[in-house]
Amino acid sequence: MGVTVTSRALDLLGAFDGEHRSLSLTDLARRADLPLATAHRLVGELHRWGALAREPSGEYVIGRRIWQLGLLAxxxxxxxxxxxxxxxxxxxxxxxxxxxxxxxxxxxxxxxxxxxxxxxxxxxxxxxxxxxxxxxxxxxxxxxxxxxxxxxxxxxxxxxxxxxxxxxxxxxxxxxxxxxxxxxxxxxxxxxxxxxxxxxxxxxxxxxxxxxxxxxxxxxxxxxxxxxxxxxxxxxxxxxxxxxxx
Amino acid sequence: MGVTVTSRALDLLGAFDGEHRSLSLTDLARRADLPLATAHRLVGELHRWGALAREPSGEYVIGRRIWQLGLLAxxxxxxxxxxxxxxxxxxxxxxxxxxxxxxxxxxxxxxxxxxxxxxxxxxxxxxxxxxxxxxxxxxxxxxxxxxxxxxxxxxxxxxxxxxxxxxxxxxxxxxxxxxxxxxxxxxxxxxxxxxxxxxxxxxxxxxxxxxxxxxxxxxxxxxxxxxxxxxxxxxxxxxxxxxxxx
DNA sequence: AAAATTCTTCCACTGGACGGAAGGGGGCCG
DNA sequence: CGGCCCCCTTCCGTCCAGTGGAAGAATTTT
CATH class of the missing domain: 3.30.450.40 (GAF domain)
Incomplete structure (x- = not known):
């Protein structure tokens, strides 16, 4: 039960940490150990929902929606x-x-x-x-x-x-x-x-x-x-x- | 392209808001408009990862991991x-x-x-x-x-x-x-x-x-x-x- | 003790996820 | 200018993970 879609999406989020606050698509794929095409699709969904945001540089960062959710913890x-x-x-x-x-x-x-x-x-x-x-x-x-x-x-x-x-x-x-x-x-x-x-x-x-x-x-x-x-x-x-x- | 696994998981997270900080499994399923069995599985994964936490009462709340991610926004x-x-x-x-x-x-x-x-x-x-x-x-x-x-x-x-x-x-x-x-x-x-x-x-x-x-x-x-x-x-x-x- | 409600587990079918491959675009260097 | 490299995006046939009805366990209410 290790490789579910959800766990992959979550692993992409987990790729961010204190030292890696913004990551390119390729970095994300590498850090979550996913094929680029797969990462691309999942990241797209996360982005559409607002879990990820895109910097002017094209890199991804944690989105405001996650921040807002965090405030409910x-x-x-x-x-x-x-x-x-x-x-x-x-x-x-x-x-x-x-x-x-x-x-x-x-x-x-x-x-x-x-x-x-x-x-x-x-x-x-x-x-x-x-x-x-x-x-x-x-x-x-x-x-x-x-x-x-x-x-x-x-x-x-x-x-x-x-x-x-x-x-x-x-x-x-x-x-x-x-x-x-x-x-x-x-x-x-x-x-x-x-x-x-x-x-x-x-x-x-x-x-x-x-x-x-x-x-x-x-x-x-x-x-x-x-x-x-x-x-x-x-x-x-x-x-x-x-x-x-x- | 409306019903992807990821979007369902995200909808479960989206079920939380200022007025609904803790939700039972059934509430989550209802609010995300998912069959109970499906919600059960997805919520389980979110919980395992730390996106959701469980209160003593058995209700789910946003987990610390989401809170930590939010701090990176x-x-x-x-x-x-x-x-x-x-x-x-x-x-x-x-x-x-x-x-x-x-x-x-x-x-x-x-x-x-x-x-x-x-x-x-x-x-x-x-x-x-x-x-x-x-x-x-x-x-x-x-x-x-x-x-x-x-x-x-x-x-x-x-x-x-x-x-x-x-x-x-x-x-x-x-x-x-x-x-x-x-x-x-x-x-x-x-x-x-x-x-x-x-x-x-x-x-x-x-x-x-x-x-x-x-x-x-x-x-x-x-x-x-x-x-x-x-x-x-x-x-x-x-x-x-x-x-x-x- | 029966009824209602919520949670958990199971399993056969199927449609969404997968990812290799190919195609665009931009930046750098010789 | 052309060639190279790196990163992003799109496509599509295969296949397996996701699905959800149903049954059963656990708990609470009547």
Missing amino acids: PVQSGLRQAASPFLHDLYGATLATVHLAVRDGIEVLYVERLAGHVSVPVVSRVGSRLPMHCTGVGKVLMAHAPEEVRAECLRQLTRVTAYTVTQPARLLDQLRRVRAEGYATTGEEMSLGACSVAVPVRNGADVVAALGIVVPDLRRQLPRLVSALQVAAHGISRTLASVQWK | PVQSGLRQAASPFLHDLYGATLATVHLAVRDGIEVLYVERLAGHVSVPVVSRVGSRLPMHCTGVGKVLMAHAPEEVRAECLRQLTRVTAYTVTQPARLLDQLRRVRAEGYATTGEEMSLGACSVAVPVRNGADVVAALGIVVPDLRRQLPRLVSALQVAAHGISRTLASVQWK
């Missing part, structure tokens, strides 16, 4: 909208890069990112994924994930910087503290010069997301940042509860 | 990212609901919306469309649209409130002034109690988007608002030019 319409005003407040209070993320499998999926004109160099982009063990939001989500997910993560603690925690025991110890104290921190574990603090966002009893900020250094004002984060997280949680999200 | 990745910091500045300076919109056919497509905790009642949502003749951003986009688009719009000047401009001649006159003065205004033409000001966002010589704000009343501080808008629009234009968007 639950991450977007529920969580993001509930969080939006609180994220702005948080940014205003801290002037740090603000992140909202959810867990997707064993990775962190960034749902929203809010940064000013200048900011600490950060790798995350909205819609991108990162491993959980070396980011603030990731530690929060991992700490509150089901046991089997945590176990799976521990199996691949890849080293990113010299400060990345790669010993399972040590990470588990940190996660225990995250649950106990209600917030997680990292210090240059993902990229040098960037530290982070994060707190869980709840919907009822469940942890549905994590809210975090990235700063150059957090020795001095950690208590203030944690309290600002918790105020925002509580606000989001309350909004989620009131709209009965999910 | 040019509106999103180019325009929105370039605009983001300036929109926050603008919100900070005016505390009004801020809108960024592009033209899509003969309608206004809202690309970004930024509102505080409380705000003037506004109908727009990100990803939604509205007619051009009765919104601030719409008038800006219409004023700078190709002649044939303008003509097409004039053919359907639907009345929304008692203040909506429905006489072609009068609207054309307003548009001429928009081009001359560099900004457009509306007064309760879309919804009562809401006025708006908007300015064009350029990329080189082309008007690629419109930036607008909605306020309860604009008699008093119009000059200040226009200048704040223009500062932001220039900032966005400069950013677009520097990243060679499109």
